[in-house]
Amino acid sequence: MEYITAVEAAEKWGVTPRQVQRLLAENRIPHAKKYYRSWMVPADAEKPADQRREEKSPDKSISSDLHYVLASTYIPAPCDNPEAIFDTMRDERLRPIVEIGFAYALGEFERAKRCFLQIGGDDDAVKLGACPTTMAAAISTGDYPFYMELETYLKNVIQASPNADVSAFAELTLASAQICTGALRMIPDWLKDGEFHALPQPAKLNAAFIRVQYFRWQGNHELMLAVAQTTLALCSAQHGISYEDTYLRLLCAVAHRALGSTDEARRYLLDAMRKNLPHGFITPFAEFMPLLSGLMEQCLEQEFPKHYDAVIGQWKRTFTNWLAFHNRFTEDPITLMLSLRDYQIARLAAQNVPYKKIAEQFHMSLGTLNNKMQVIYESLFISGKSRRQQLAKYVI
Numbered sequence: 001m002e003y004i005t006a007v008e009a010a011e012k013w014g015v016t017p018r019q020v021q022r023l024l025a026e027n028r029i030p031h032a033k034k035y036y037r038s039w040m041v042p043a044d045a046e047k048p049a050d051q052r053r054e055e056k057s058p059d060k061s062i063s064s065d066l067h068y069v070l071a072s073t074y075i076p077a078p079c080d081n082p083e084a085i086f087d088t089m090r091d092e093r094l095r096p097i098v099e100i101g102f103a104y105a106l107g108e109f110e111r112a113k114r115c116f117l118q119i120g121g122d123d124d125a126v127k128l129g130a131c132p133t134t135m136a137a138a139i140s141t142g143d144y145p146f147y148m149e150l151e152t153y154l155k156n157v158i159q160a161s162p163n164a165d166v167s168a169f170a171e172l173t174l175a176s177a178q179i180c181t182g183a184l185r186m187i188p189d190w191l192k193d194g195e196f197h198a199l200p201q202p203a204k205l206n207a208a209f210i211r212v213q214y215f216r217w218q219g220n221h222e223l224m225l226a227v228a229q230t231t232l233a234l235c236s237a238q239h240g241i242s243y244e245d246t247y248l249r250l251l252c253a254v255a256h257r258a259l260g261s262t263d264e265a266r267r268y269l270l271d272a273m274r275k276n277l278p279h280g281f282i283t284p285f286a287e288f289m290p291l292l293s294g295l296m297e298q299c300l301e302q303e304f305p306k307h308y309d310a311v312i313g314q315w316k317r318t319f320t321n322w323l324a325f326h327n328r329f330t331e332d333p334i335t336l337m338l339s340l341r342d343y344q345i346a347r348l349a350a351q352n353v354p355y356k357k358i359a360e361q362f363h364m365s366l367g368t369l370n371n372k373m374q375v376i377y378e379s380l381f382i383s384g385k386s387r388r389q390q391l392a393k394y395v396i
Helices: 006-013 017-025 062-073 082-088 092-105 109-117 124-140 144-160 164-180 201-218 221-236 243-258 262-279 283-292 295-303 305-329 340-350 355-361 366-379 387-395
Strands: 003-005 033-035 038-042
Touching: 003 006, 006 017, 006 038, 017 038, 062 092, 062 124, 062 164, 062 201, 082 092, 092 109, 092 124, 092 283, 109 124, 124 144, 124 164, 124 305, 144 164, 144 305, 164 201, 201 221, 201 243, 221 243, 243 262, 243 283, 262 283, 262 295, 283 295, 283 305, 283 340, 295 305, 340 355, 340 366, 340 387, 355 366, 366 387
Parallel strands: none
Antiparallel strands: 003 038, 033 038
16 A cells, blocks of 8 residues: 655645544544654545534434533543653544643643633533643632633533433532532532432542541541442552543552551552652642651652652642632631641641651651640630540531
């Protein structure tokens, strides 16, 4: 078979080289081959029909399109080369969803927001698929107006859509942001109860992850761990790097840490780090920094020292934004006055962890910890006999 270059194909078909590159990226030219960075097109290949001019099937609804979008994008990326997932994409319109996921994991939140704005205004299925991560990017940057635009869009979808699965996915997307900011009163009952039947199939793992987060905020670490491990078993069977797999491992680490199983917590945390950090995916670890009571810093220093500054730096840039959103959504504002270390110590104290155990976790004497707690109480103007209960209102 004879081949010509993409530029020669563009001249032959009377289109621009960019259009040919798009057709190649969408795998719409049969038997085309890629050599390094260059494409070769069969000399006798005919120009593919312009899909934009084809009439849409009358029975193609947003519901069926959403199922297609989620099934095509909720897939793990290869562990050795995550970006190879782009080479397997046949539909170029789905690319923004995957790019937003990569940008968010890398901590490039402004890039994630820009990618969302490139999605066609009438492409509701793709916009819905991109909303969960884009909302997280808006929170991470403290962009409340942009977040509210997304929230309004989702609420309009819920009200206007006649399809239960579309409405359920929009509700799930809102819940994803709300649960991560601790706004528990805004979580729908069906999500709390694990009634996922209305959701598109690919979204059910994500729903289970959000439900685990709900148990974390409730302080039910035993149930949190059981559900997280069960759901993780389903994710792990897929192999590769995925949002759900990473965050469920971190939640297992948090649960084990809270239950006193530090070795198990370390194992789950390191498993997540080994999959993600070599590729620069730092965001999950920055988000979970305050929940692991110093264990995150220890593992970074010992196993991934090159990523220590990046993870800590991102935590410093974004954590106050997440707390600010929490304070907007709830009547129980969390303090912004404590350092990372003091916040971690205060969380444990508020959970009634014995001072001796806290001191051991942070490698300090009991006397040093008592002095530290006094400074924390004075910083938050807490006094009296029920200081730990008062502290919980600020840090939990």
